[in-house]
Amino acid sequence: MQKTFFGSPRTHIIFAADLETYDQNARVLEQVHEHIDVIKVNTPLVFHEGPSVIRRLQETFQKPVFADLKVADVPHTDVKIVRMVADNGGAAVMVHGFVGPDALIDCVEAANDEIGIIMQLELTNPGGKVFTAPIANDLAKLAADLNLYGTQAPGNRPDRIADIRSIIGPDPVIVCCGVGAQGGKHQSVLDAGGTYSIVGRAIYAADDPVAAAKNIRLSKEKQPVVMPALAHGQSAAIGGQK
Ligand code: O7E
Numbered sequence: 001m002q003k004t005f006f007g008s009p010r011t012h013i014i015f016a017a018d019l020e021t022y023d024q025n026a027r028v029l030e031q032v033h034e035h036i037d038v039i040k041v042n043t044p045l046v047f048h049e050g051p052s053v054i055r056r057l058q059e060t061f062q063k064p065v066f067a068d069l070k071v072a073d074v075p076h077t078d079v080k081i082v083r084m085v086a087d088n089g090g091a092a093v094m095v096h097g098f099v100g101p102d103a104l105i106d107c108v109e110a111a112n113d114e115i116g117i118i119m120q121l122e123l124t125n126p127g128g129k130v131f132t133a134p135i136a137n138d139l140a141k142l143a144a145d146l147n148l149y150g151t152q153a154p155g156n157r158p159d160r161i162a163d164i165r166s167i168i169g170p171d172p173v174i175v176c177c178g179v180g181a182q183g184g185k186h187q188s189v190l191d192a193g194g195t196y197s198i199v200g201r202a203i204y205a206a207d208d209p210v211a212a213a214k215n216i217r218l219s220k221e222k223q224p225v226v227m228p229a230l231a232h233g234q235s236a237a238i239g240g241q242k
Pocket of ligand 1: 016018068094120122123124125128152175177178179180198199200201
C-alpha cells in the first residue's frame with residue numbers, strides 16, 4: 001500500500017501557484033488556503049525563487065507541495081531532480097511517462113518513499129492530442145505496473161480521466177489539470193474518477209479569488225434538488241453540475 005503523500009483529500013483542489021514570485025502566490029494562498037488541499041509549483045517559480053520555495057510554501061501554509069517540474073531526461077539526470085524535490089520538503093514530483101521504465105524505476109528508487117512519483121500522461125492543450133494522447137493509456141499501464149503514487153489526466157477531457165482510472169485501478173491518485181481556464185469542471189473530474197482538480201488562473205486571476213475557490217470547491221458538494229410531483233412521473237434537477 002502506497003503512503004498518502006498528499007494526505008486524505010478534503011476539497012480535492014490543488015492550487016497551481018503559477019504567479020511569478022513567492023510573494024504573489026503567498027498573497028493568494030493567504031486568502032484561499034482553506035479551500036485547497038495541495039500547492040503545486042512549476043518550473044518558472046522554482047527558477048525564480050530557487051528550490052527552497054518548496055519548503056517555504058509547505059511550512060508557511062502547512063500544505064503538501066507538489067513539484068510539477070515535468071522531469072523528462074535520462075535517468076542519472078532525472079534522479080537529481082527527484083532528490084532536489086525530496087531534500088527541499090516536497091511531497092511529490094511530476095515525471096513524464098515517456099522517459100521509459102528504466103528512468104521511472106530509478107526515480108522511484110531515488111524518491112526512497114519520501115516523496116511520491118506522479119506520471120504525466122496526456123497534455124491538456126490541443127496539441128497534447130497529437131503525440132501524448134495516443135501513448136497515454138500505455139503509460140498509464142506502466143504507472144500501475146510500477147505502483148506509482150499517481151498519474152496526471154486531462155481535466156478538460158473527463159472521458160480520458162475515466163479511461164485512465166479504469167487502467168490504473170482505484171488506489172493511485174489522479175491529478176487533473178485543465179479545470180477552470182482550460183474548460184474542465186471540478187464536478188466532472190470527480191465524477192470521472194479523478195482525485196484532484198488542479199486550478200490556477202480560475203482562482204489567482206479571479207477578481208475575488210476566495211469566492212472563486214469556494215465556488216469550485218462547493219460545486220462538488222451541490223446535490224441535485226429533485227422537484228417533487230412533476231407530471232407523468234418526470235423529474236427535473238436544479239443545481240447539480242456547474
Ligand atoms: O490553466 P490553469 O491556469 O488552471 O493552469 C493549469 C496548470 O496545470 C498549470 O500549472 C499547467 O502547467 C498545468 N498543466 C496543464 O495545464 N496541462 C497539463 O497537461 C499538465 C499540467 C500539469 O499540472 O501537470 C502536472 C499535473
